[in-house]
Amino acid sequence: MGAIKPPDPPAAPGKKKRGTKKGRRRAALDHDEPFRMCIVCRASKVPTELLRFARSVDGGLGFDVAARLPGRGAWVCTSKACLEKSTDPKHGGFARAFDAAVVFDGPALRVQVRALLNAEVLARLGLLRRQGDLILGRDDAARRQLNLAFVGLSVDLSENSLHEVKESLPGVETLPLPSMDVIGAALGVRPVGVVGVLKGHGVAGLKTAIARCIDVAGVWSVPTV
Ligand SMILES: [Zn+2]
Numbered sequence: 001m002g003a004i005k006p007p008d009p010p011a012a013p014g015k016k017k018r019g020t021k022k023g024r025r026r027a028a029l030d031h032d033e034p035f036r037m038c039i040v041c042r043a044s045k046v047p048t049e050l051l052r053f054a055r056s057v058d059g060g061l062g063f064d065v066a067a068r069l070p071g072r073g074a075w076v077c078t079s080k081a082c083l084e085k086s087t088d089p090k091h092g093g094f095a096r097a098f099d100a101a102v103v104f105d106g107p108a109l110r111v112q113v114r115a116l117l118n119a120e121v122l123a124r125l126g127l128l129r130r131q132g133d134l135i136l137g138r139d140d141a142a143r144r145q146l147n148l149a150f151v152g153l154s155v156d157l158s159e160n161s162l163h164e165v166k167e168s169l170p171g172v173e174t175l176p177l178p179s180m181d182v183i184g185a186a187l188g189v190r191p192v193g194v195v196g197v198l199k200g201h202g203v204a205g206l207k208t209a210i211a212r213c214i215d216v217a218g219v220w221s222v223p224t225v
Pocket of ligand 1: 039040041042043082
């Protein structure tokens with residue numbers, strides 16, 4: 001089972017296959033990409049629902065958060081169960097996927113996955129902030145609520161604040177975000193627990209990044225409103 005992805009569809013006669021290898025890698029997190037298979041549960045999924053790992057020439061294994069590193073990749077579901085199994089040295093899935101020996105420290109690799117997924121969310125928040133697409137604080141978010149794609153809520157938001165958000169932003173989708181301190185530090189502002197995300201470019205990418213963090217579990221718990 002060396003192959004980890006379904007075969008490409010046959011190219012049209014006389015035509016080269018769509019895109020270069022590099023181009024396909026660059027588009028690896030787009031939704032129209034072919035399905036990839038998890039090395040643990042063998043489920044075929046779109047790349048956004050999987051974590052890509054790359055092997056360096058010396059056999060080291062690293063999490064490829066943007067799915068852009070060169071060479072063959074091994075894919076694992078964004079689930080705690082598949083991540084834990086794959087990073088158990090007894091599993092052997094990575095060695096089979098790469099058809100070569102791999103060297104890794106399971107717990108350290110899991111920490112790396114969680115840290116990079118978390119950093120991805122913060123980087124996307126920072127980008128939206130610079131574009132003027134984030135509304136910080138409940139009152140300002142409530143004033144713009146018709147333009148909101150969703151509201152991000154810090155995991156350490158108080159019960160009281162959650163209740164106030166429910167009152168002032170009825171029907172608006174909510175998603176979890178890291179702690180107020182972490183968001184404030186990432187955005188260069190005071191700690192903030194309610195972040196309105198305006199509709200537009202960048203929303204889908206941020207939602208995907210948040211979903212990946214939640215799926216891998218242990219990053220943040222999901223606050224309920
Ligand atoms: Zn899986």
